[in-house]
Amino acid sequence: MPQIDVPLVQGRFGATSRPATWWIQPLAVFLGLGAFIVYSTWAAYQGAFYRFGPYLSPMYSPELFGSAQAWFGPKPAWFPAFLPFSAAFLILWAPGGFRVTCYYYRGAYYKAFWADPPNCAVGEPRKTYWGERTFPLIIQNIHRYFMYLAVIFIGLLSKDAWDGFMNWPDGFHVNIGSLVLLVNVVLLACYTFGCHSLRHLIGGIKDVMSGSPVRKKAYDCVSCLNARHMRFAWFSLFWVGFTDFYVRMCAMSIWHDWRLF
DSSP, X not given: OOOOOOOOOTTSTXXXXXXXXXXXXXXXXXXXXXXXXXXXXXXXXXXXXXXXXXXEOGGGOSOOSSSTTSTTXXXXXXXXXXXXOOGGGGTTHHHHHHHHTOHHHHHHHHHHHHXXXXXXXXXXXXXXXXTTSSTTGGGGGGHHHHHHHHHHHHHHHHHHHHXXXXXXXTBOOOXXXXXXXXXXXXXXXXXXXXXXXXXXXXXXXXXXXXXXHHHXXXXXXXXXXXXXXXXXXXXXXXXXXXXXXXXXXXXXXXXXXXXXX
């Protein structure tokens, strides 16, 4: 198979011999991640309109403190008065940490936000490369521990999706919102269970998988999801934001949550 060498022109940021429009991908990532960061920060600061009927926004789940339906009741007396309070602030650090330290997202936002590098074979704004061996980037190695928390969140969000179908005053419903919450947890599960760290945890300690059929099956399932990790990373990110927006619009009586049956 013929190969084409694309030499990197050193000494100038953005210099390259690539004929392609290399800047489109990092720009799209910058706009996509930037829009989600702005929206999620705004939504977390609201501290309101995150419940509608049995629906709970995934940005506030689990609701530890904040309302009569929260696990531990309303805002605690010990919370500092000078700090803004929102139930989202108490839990978003866990799924947020999982995303920030994700192997795919690292490569995406290193290019889009830090230009490290802007893209393959494109001049960087720096001359040295330290990798993730020093502070603060060495903290990225905590990803595997955030993965454990993310798996717990899948269980909690599954309970929220179940409530969206079952916890109506007159019994079982299938509403648009019920399906929105269901799709949300499915996409998040596909993203979480395709995690590189989970794949290594299941199969990384084995040189030969054929002697462990159950482990081999689990490894194949995770590998199948891992092959589409980038897609699920973006689909699930978008749907988390949309799910919060849907619940918010219904809670504000702007949208009507249609019942299907």
